[in-house]
Every structure is written in structure tokens, then in C-alpha cells.
Amino acid sequence: MASPPPPSSRPASPGQRRSLARTAVVWSALEQALQERGPQGLRVLDIGGGTGGFAVRVAGLGADVVVVDPSPDALAALGRRAREDDVAERVRGVQGDLDSLRSVVGEPVDVVLCHGVLDVVAHPDRAWEAFADVLAPGGLLSVVVAQLHAAVLTRAMAGHLHQARELLVSPQVDEGPRRFTEDDLRAAAARSGFTVSAVHGVRVFADLVPAALLDLEPGAVEALVALEESVAERPEYLPLAQQLHVLAIRA
Numbered sequence: 018m019a020s021p022p023p024p025s026s027r028p029a030s031p032g033q034r035r036s037l038a039r040t041a042v043v044w045s046a047l048e049q050a051l052q053e054r055g056p057q058g059l060r061v062l063d064i065g066g067g068t069g070g071f072a073v074r075v076a077g078l079g080a081d082v083v084v085v086d087p088s089p090d091a092l093a094a095l096g097r098r099a100r101e102d103d104v105a106e107r108v109r110g111v112q113g114d115l116d117s118l119r120s121v122v123g124e125p126v127d128v129v130l131c132h133g134v135l136d137v138v139a140h141p142d143r144a145w146e147a148f149a150d151v152l153a154p155g156g157l158l159s160v161v162v163a164q165l166h167a168a169v170l171t172r173a174m175a176g177h178l179h180q181a182r183e184l185l186v187s188p189q190v191d192e193g194p195r196r197f198t199e200d201d202l203r204a205a206a207a208r209s210g211f212t213v214s215a216v217h218g219v220r221v222f223a224d225l226v227p228a229a230l231l232d233l234e235p236g237a238v239e240a241l242v243a244l245e246e247s248v249a250e251r252p253e254y255l256p257l258a259q260q261l262h263v264l265a266i267r268a
Contacts, residue, residue, distance in 0.1 A: 035231055036070070039223045041242040042249045043132070043262045044074065046217055047159050050264055051128070054157065056080045060126040062151060064115065065134040069095035069108065072130075076104035080128070085113045085121055115144055118151045125153035132161035136194035145209035152267040158211060160263045161219065165196035166256035199255055202263050211265040217249040218258030 051059065056078035063072045066084035068091050076082045076099065084095055092110035099108040111121050115138065129148050135141045148158050165184070172181035184196070199216055206213050222244055231237050248254040255261065 035223075035228060035238075038231065038238050038241045038245070039220050040070065042217050042219050042245050043159070043161055044071070045246060046215060046249075046262060046264060047071070047075075047130075048078070050157055050159075051075065051078055051080065054127070059128055060122075060124075061128040061130065062118070062122055062126045063130040064118070065132070066130065067091040067095070069098045069110075071132065072108055073098050073102050073104055075128075075130075076107040077102065080107065082108050083121060083126075084108065084110045085118060086110065087112060087114050115147050118147050122151050126151055126156065127153060128157045128159070130159045132159070133163075135160065135197070136163045138195075141195065142205060142208065145205050145211070149209045149211070149267055154267060156267045158263075158265045158267065160202070160265070161260050162197045162202065162263075163194045164218075164256075164258050164261045165198050165201075167259045168196050170257070171259075197261065199261060202261060206263065206265045210268040212268065213263055213265045215250070215262075215264040216255065217262040218251075218255045218260075219245075219249070219262050220259035221245060221248050221254050221257050224259055 056075070057080070059080040061072075061075055061080045061082045063069075063075070063082055063084045065086055066072045066082075067086055067088065069084060072082045072084045072095065084092065086092055086095075089112055092112060095108065095110045096105070099105040113121055115134075129152050131144070131148065135144055138144050152158060169181050169185045172178075172184060202216070203213050223241060226237075226241055231241065
């Protein structure tokens with residue numbers, strides 16, 4: 018997978034460089050999948066896309082993107098980012114949520130992005146049904162979720178042993194995002210008529226590397242991206258990933 022460029026030609030700030038390292042695996046896989054379909058004119062729905070971190074880059078490939086998000090502030094930031102990157106004519110923000118998708122998109126779309134949303138919805142299975150409802154047959158789905166095993170490990174390493182045990186026994190006992198395993202995602206996809214084409218581990222190392230190293234050491238971000246990409250599809254590293262990224266195809 019190719020390392021992702023910054024979303025514009027402007028020099029990236031230290032915070033942006035860290036963000037790019039954390040999202041590199043998802044963007045590389047998504048960009049490749051879009052290029053294989055021919056991105057020009059693709060109709061893309063970004064659910065919970067917020068300020069447009071992915072939407073603007075996807076629009077930069079030539080796709081038409083609708084971002085549905087409940088936050089008017091996030092959508093305002095999306096508009097500014099799209100204008101700054103000269104893709105405003107291909108990006109549209111709509112205030113809404115999973116329940117309003119069909120009224121927003123009208124005809125089925127070619128691609129759905131849902132990154133970090135299943136972690137916070139009350140009924141994830143209903144979300145998968147909504148994906149199937151708005152995607153055309155053969156359409157591409159990109160989902161990113163928090164991963165259970167890494168959350169257990171993180172709590173144990175921080176000394177929160179009881180919390181780690183409770184989370185392992187019942188993933189939803191504490192407050193915070195839902196966590197999923199690869200098996201959870203594959204089962205949910207199958208129930209809703211999707212075929213999983215790829216699963217990637219995301220942020221296996223990115224949260225462990227000191228921010229100062231990435232900010233100050235020349236080439237550190239590029240080396241981290243290369244390392245993340247080298248283990249993203251290796252099954253032995255999936256349990257260590259903070260997030261899982263799934264690409265799936267609607268039947």
C-alpha cells in the first residue's frame with residue numbers, strides 16, 4: 018500500500034502528521050479500492066464524517082461525497098476544509114444520522130464510509146441494515162471500529178486490572194465506545210448481506226510511539242506509516258490494533 022499524502026499541498030502541522038500516521042492504513046486501503054472502481058463520479062456517503070478528514074481526500078480523487086453528521090459545527094468545518102482544498106463543488110454536508118440516510122441520498126450510492134460510528138450507536142445491527150439499504154448492489158462499504166482485545170490490553174498495562182477483566186467478560190460494562198472483534202464484524206456483515214473483502218489492523222504502533230519523536234525526528238512519520246502498513250493485514254497483529262478496518266461488498 019502506498020503511503021498517503023497530506024490532504025493538501027500545505028505543510029502538515031505536527032498534529033496533522035500524527036493524525037496521518039494513525040489513519041494511513043485506512044486511507045491507503047480505501048484509496049486503492051476506490052481507484053480500482055474508478056473514482057471519477059462515484060457517489061460516496063460518509064456517515065458521521067465530521068470535519069471531512071476522509072471526505073475531502075475522497076473528493077480529491079474525483080468522487081462526489083455527501084457527509085451526514087449530527088454536528089452543525091463539524092459540518093461548518095467540513096465546508097471550510099472543502100473550500101480550502103478546492104473540492105467544495107464535490108462535497109455536501111447534511112445534518113442527520115443513521116435514521117435519515119435514505120432521505121438524504123435518494124438513489125443508492127456506490128460507496129459508504131462509516132468510521133468510528135458503530136462504536137457509539139445503540140444498535141449496531143440496525144446500522145448494518147442501513148448500510149445495505151443505501152448501497153447499490155456490488156457497492157463498497159468501509160467501516161472502522163474500536164477493537165476489543167487492544168482495549169483489554171491497554172487497561173491491564175495501565176494497572177486497571179479489574180477493568181480489564183470486566184471488559185473482557187462483558188465488552189459493554191464500562192462507559193465509552195463499543196468494542197468489536199474481527200469475528201463480530203464478519204458475523205454482522207454476513208447477517209446484512211455483505212461479503213468481507215479485507216480486514217486491517219489500525220494503530221498497532223501509532224499510539225505507542227512518543228509524539229515528540231514523530232514531531233522532531235526526520236523521517237519518523239514515514240517510518241511509522243511503513244511499519245503500520247507492513248503489519249496491517251497480518252492476522253497475528255490484529256489483536257494488538259486499537260481499531261479494525263473492514264472493507265465489504267454488498268451482495
